[in-house]
Amino acid sequence: MLKLYSTQSSGNSYKVRLMLALTARPFLLEEVDIFAGENRTPEFLAMNPEGRVPLLDVDGRLLAESNAILFYLAEGTRFLPDDPLDRAETLRWMFFEQNSHEPGIAAARFWLRQVxxxxxxxxxxxxxxxxxxxxxLKVMERHLGGQAGGRHYFAADRLTIADIALYAHTHVAEEGDFSLAAFPAVRGWLERVAAEPGHVTMDWRPDLAAAPGKGAAAGPVEQRG
Ligand SMILES: N[C@@H](CCC(=O)N[C@@H](CS)C(=O)NCC(=O)O)C(=O)O
Structure with missing residues (x-):
């Protein structure tokens, strides 16, 4: 079974929990307290030399980087388009998220709210x-609101892993002192993602009752996609 090393309040970890919930995949959850340094122990560094969450264990093979994990989990599901250009557009927005979005929006929330x-x-x-x-945020607003009638999603005219990647930190941007007041198209898109069947909030955890030891197992078992 998949095992996710995750920190509950981490936006990058939330991306993966959201994706697992949207695709209804069962997984074990291991909470890593990055504020107590649990991600910097020799044991954790042996699994991920970067010492960061999220980290996915797939039958003993370890995969780091939230967007790489999303890409792996999306294979064969409706969240990763088949058309080569739609696929590349999806990746384009995931690279944008890591290069241009996360460094400002996530860093502000982390340091201003969490530390x-x-x-x-x-x-x-x-x-x-x-x-x-x-x-x-201006780039996102221009993309979503820029054409007649606007776009509902970032790529391929439907919810993809690009939206999941961008949603995770955008929906809590106000915790990093950003105001979304001037970004109506972004706010509308956030509402659409939140209304998606299977959507879970950042505080969602798999069913703790099913947890053997520290990890927690999530259901249901069948895969949607
Ligand atoms: N680019 C990485 C960034 C991962 C990252 O920065 N994770 C944070 C939590 S959101 C972390 O583990 N911070 C603890 C540390 O760097 O010591 C990803 O997208 O997975």
Missing amino acids: RGGRDLRTHDVDRWMEEGYAA
Whole structure:
């Protein structure tokens, strides 16, 4: 069975939990407390030398990087288009997420909301995060709202892993002091993703009652796609 090393409040981990829930795949969840350094132990570093979550264990083979994990999990499902250009467009927005979106929006939330004293520790970075984060939100707004009638999703006219990648940190952008007031198309898209059947919120965990030891197993078992 798949096993996910994840931190509950981590947007990158949430991407993977959301994808597993949307595709109704069973998995074991292992909570890694990055604030207590559980991701920097020799045991964890032996699994992922970067010392980061999320990390997916597929029958003993380990896969890091949230968007690589999404790509693996999406194979054969409706969340990864077959058409080569649609597929490439999906990847395009996932690269955008990592290069232009996550560094500002996720970093601001992490340091301003999640790390005690983070605002003081990283005062000199706040302006850059705001500039980069708002630049990314403007790109998203232009893409979604830019053509007549607007686009409902980022690629292939349907919900793909590009949307899942971008949704994870955008829907909590306000926790990093960003306002979405000036981004109506982005807000509409967030609502569409949240209304998707099988959608789960960031605090969702698999059924703890089924948990042997520390991990928790998720159901249901059948795969949708
Ligand atoms: N590019 C990586 C970033 C992973 C990442 O930054 N994870 C954070 C949590 S969201 C983490 O593990 N931070 C702890 C650390 O770097 O020590 C991905 O998308 O998976």
